Amino acid sequence: MELYSYFRSSASYRVRIALALKGIAHDYVPVHLLKNEQLRPPFADIAPAKLVPLLKDGDQLLTQSLAIIEYLEETHPEPPLLPGSALDRARVRALTLDVACEIHPLNNLRVLRFLVHDLKVSEDDKNRWYRHWVETGLETVERQLAGHPATGRFCHGDTPTLADIALVPQIFNAQRLDCRLDHVPTVMRVFGECMQHDAFTSTQPSACPDAS
Amino acid sequence: MELYSYFRSSASYRVRIALALKGIAHDYVPVHLLKNEQLRPPFADIAPAKLVPLLKDGDQLLTQSLAIIEYLEETHPEPPLLPGSALDRARVRALTLDVACEIHPLNNLRVLRFLVHDLKVSEDDKNRWYRHWVETGLETVERQLAGHPATGRFCHGDTPTLADIALVPQIFNAQRLDCRLDHVPTVMRVFGECMQHDAFTSTQPSACPDAS
Numbered sequence: 001m002e003l004y005s006y007f008r009s010s011a012s013y014r015v016r017i018a019l020a021l022k023g024i025a026h027d028y029v030p031v032h033l034l035k036n037e038q039l040r041p042p043f044a045d046i047a048p049a050k051l052v053p054l055l056k057d058g059d060q061l062l063t064q065s066l067a068i069i070e071y072l073e074e075t076h077p078e079p080p081l082l083p084g085s086a087l088d089r090a091r092v093r094a095l096t097l098d099v100a101c102e103i104h105p106l107n108n109l110r111v112l113r114f115l116v117h118d119l120k121v122s123e124d125d126k127n128r129w130y131r132h133w134v135e136t137g138l139e140t141v142e143r144q145l146a147g148h149p150a151t152g153r154f155c156h157g158d159t160p161t162l163a164d165i166a167l168v169p170q171i172f173n174a175q176r177l178d179c180r181l182d183h184v185p186t187v188m189r190v191f192g193e194c195m196q197h198d199a200f201t202s203t204q205p206s207a208c209p210d211a212s
Numbered sequence: 213m214e215l216y217s218y219f220r221s222s223a224s225y226r227v228r229i230a231l232a233l234k235g236i237a238h239d240y241v242p243v244h245l246l247k248n249e250q251l252r253p254p255f256a257d258i259a260p261a262k263l264v265p266l267l268k269d270g271d272q273l274l275t276q277s278l279a280i281i282e283y284l285e286e287t288h289p290e291p292p293l294l295p296g297s298a299l300d301r302a303r304v305r306a307l308t309l310d311v312a313c314e315i316h317p318l319n320n321l322r323v324l325r326f327l328v329h330d331l332k333v334s335e336d337d338k339n340r341w342y343r344h345w346v347e348t349g350l351e352t353v354e355r356q357l358a359g360h361p362a363t364g365r366f367c368h369g370d371t372p373t374l375a376d377i378a379l380v381p382q383i384f385n386a387q388r389l390d391c392r393l394d395h396v397p398t399v400m401r402v403f404g405e406c407m408q409h410d411a412f413t414s415t416q417p418s419a420c421p422d423a424s
Contacts, residue, residue: 049310049352060299064313067305074298086286087272093279098261100309101276105317115331119341125331132326140261 001026004043004054006033007208010104010169011065012053016203017165018069022076026055030210033109066100069162081162092156095144095163099170103137106130107173127177134170134179141167142184151186153193160197168194172205213238214268216255218245219420222316222381223277224265228415229377230281234288238267242422245321278312281374293374304368307356307375311382315349318342319385339389346382346391353379354396363398365405372409380406384417 003019003026005012019026031037031052038050046061047054055062055071062068073081082089105111107130115121115129145151155163171191174181181188194200205211215231215238217224231238243249243264250262258273259266267274267283274280285293294301317323319342327333327341357363367375383403386393393400406412417423 048355049314051314062302062306064306064309066313067302067309070305071298071302074301086283089286090274090279090283093282094274094276097276097279097312101278101313101317102261102263105313106323111318114341114344118344119327119331119333119337121331121333129326129331132330143260 002029002056003027004029004031004047004052004056005208005210006031006038006052007205007211009033009052010173011051011108013169013172013203013205014065014165015053015055015068016208017160017168017199018072018081018162020199020203021079021081021160021165022072024072024076028209030208032210066096066162066166069165073162079159081160081165083156083161088150088156091144091150092161092163095141095155096166098137098141098144099166102140103133103170104173106133130177131179134174134177135183138170138174138179138181138184138187142187145186145190151190153190155190160194160199164190164194164200167191168200214241215239216241216243216259216264216266216268217420217422218243218250218264219417219423221245221264222385223263223320225381225384225415225417226277226377227265227267227280228420229372229380229411230284230293230374232411232415233291233293233372233377234284236284236288240421242420244422278308278374278378281377285374291371293372293377295368295373300362300368303356303362304373304375307353307367308378310349310353310356311378314352315345315382316385318345342389343391346386346389347395350382350386350391350393350396350399354399357398357402363402365402367402372406372411376402376406376412379403380412 003015005028031043037043038052044050049063053065055068062071082092112126115126145155150156152158154160155167168191215227217240243255249255250264256262261275265277267280274283294304324338327338357367362368364370366372367379380403
């Protein structure tokens with residue numbers, strides 16, 4: 001397999017963690033978003049949405065980080081990234097989407113660029129926007145983790161799931177942009193637990209071949 | 213089951229379509245977003261993210277529309293909303309997330325409110341923002357549907373899948389906000405096909421008990 005990735009892209013980081021947890025060998029192909037390499041050939045020719053991550057499995061091209069990870073889960077079931085019961089899987093997927101639909105889309109590079117370049121929002125207001133969605137969004141995650149009987153060492157139980165895979169890259173972004181995090185102690189405890197795990201540390205932005 | 217829904221919420225509409233396609237009986241509980249009923253008890257007491265839709269199945273509360281629909285798919289497999297092979301499922305989920313992660317989160321009510329009330333973006337600029345993400349996002353979907361051998365009467369094959377369930381509510385929003393749609397003919401052909409289907413029409417915003 002080949003993973004097209006950008007070291008700072010949190011959606012790419014999700015797929016890097018999943019590949020590492022499952023021990024799937026792959027080549028790393030960097031696509032530099034700040035240099036707009038995603039908008040030009042050769043990458044733009046194969047990526048319909050001009051977004052990373054993109055996973056090439058044989059001659060198949062897979063897009064959207066969560067769809068890619070569900071595919072890896074189905075084709076490489078061990079170790080599982082989703083729990084055994086439908087109800088538990090619904091909890092893990094909901095936590096995942098609380099990050100992937102309610103926080104991350106508002107804060108990715110092309111959205112921040114549009115705010116500043118097209119809507120002429122000031123740098124201060126852009127940062128306020130960023131922090132607002134991260135801080136309120138993580139508060140929602142915290143409310144669902146704190147005191148819930150299914151929360152364990154990780155978001156759900158004592159092994160990493162899709163929910164941890166979504167959460168950790170979001171915390172990296174939050175820290176990089178100086179977001180408040182003292183109001184989400186359970187989230188941060190789980191983050192700390194993940195960062196003891198090689199699959200999360202060996203794939204972190206600073207450990208990527210294209211890190212700069 | 214009980215579905216907490218707002219007639220104009222496109223994430224709620226997704227779950228309404230899925231319940232209808234699977235023929236699952238349920239009660240409809242309206243939560244009026246413009247009146248901020250989602251932020252107050254009794255709804256806020258049971259909804260950690262204060263968002264609709266929320267599905268109550270027995271004493272279990274399920275959140276996040278796509279997690280709810282995957283749960284319905286697992287617990288009520290007929291008719292299937294995802295195709296049979298892992299690769300085809302990845303295609304359907306990626307199309308779904310192209311709407312649910314790249315378009316919809318940028319255009320929901322609380323985001324538009326923050327743009328106007330907190331960042332003081334003008335009404336014109338808010339509409340320009342809205343249309344930009346809808347029009348470019350649907351263009352990405354179009355590129356993946358047009359000419360792809362797996363595209364059939366619907367986004368994937370000749371029966372409705374999760375991808376159609378995500379797409380149709382987004383087109384309703386696009387039409388309500390006068391977005392350009394003539395550049396996405398395949399998307400609109402699929403939309404027309406869906407609107408021949410009772411599960412999509414009987415659950416559309418204007419057919420909801422709380423429509424006004």
